[in-house]
Amino acid sequence: MSFFKKKASEEPVKELTAFVPGEVIPITEVKDQVFSTKVLGDGVAIQPAAQVITAPCDGVISMADEDSKHAIGMTLNNGAEILLHIGLDTVSLNGEGFRVFAKKNAKVKRGDKLLEFDKKFIEEKGFETTCVLVVTNSDDYSDTEYISGMKAVQNETVICRF
């Protein structure tokens, strides 16, 4: 019955899938206090086993810094704001070792390619490549579940449930 049908695009986002494959760790175990103490918000992190970052859900790109390139912001249709931060202290690289595909204000679908990074290069420069997902307005989503402690398959394994 069409009465019960709802367009898929209108459904509020309920799950975030792994934006890179690898070991998922609690945000409190990230080796950078700005994340582990949740100053930026609650979230979850992945020790990357590959180098392409994909959208963890549908949404709109709210930030794609063309200079420093290591962070992407997304606004979801449930109002949540997420930040994907690639590597720790990687702002110091001034974009070296990163390539951004995401464009500000563009609509993206889960699994769309957002960014690519050169893991070896970043590690050789002495930086951790931990990829962190932060829900920056997590105060408004207090019953959000962050799931860690497993090896995630990109675009498949659920790492967060609203």
Place this chain on the structure above:
Amino acid sequence: MKKFEYVIKDELGIHARPAGLLIKEAKKYESKITLSKDGKSVEATKLIAVMGMAIKCGQTVEVEISGNDEDAAFDGMKAFFEANL
């Protein structure tokens, strides 16, 4: 309403770490605090909006504060910028 201008001295500009601390400071106050650069303004309590301004070293930002606790917020924000940025 009170406001001040500040020239960023942190060589990395306002990236995730200082932005996070800035938001934490701004959230302490009831007053509405906005950050402007080149005619673009964002609320100082919104992390991605603040980071999205891509404020670099040497650039001037204007901080505008209005509300009941604007005196305390002005002092707090000014001290924050001077200590961290």
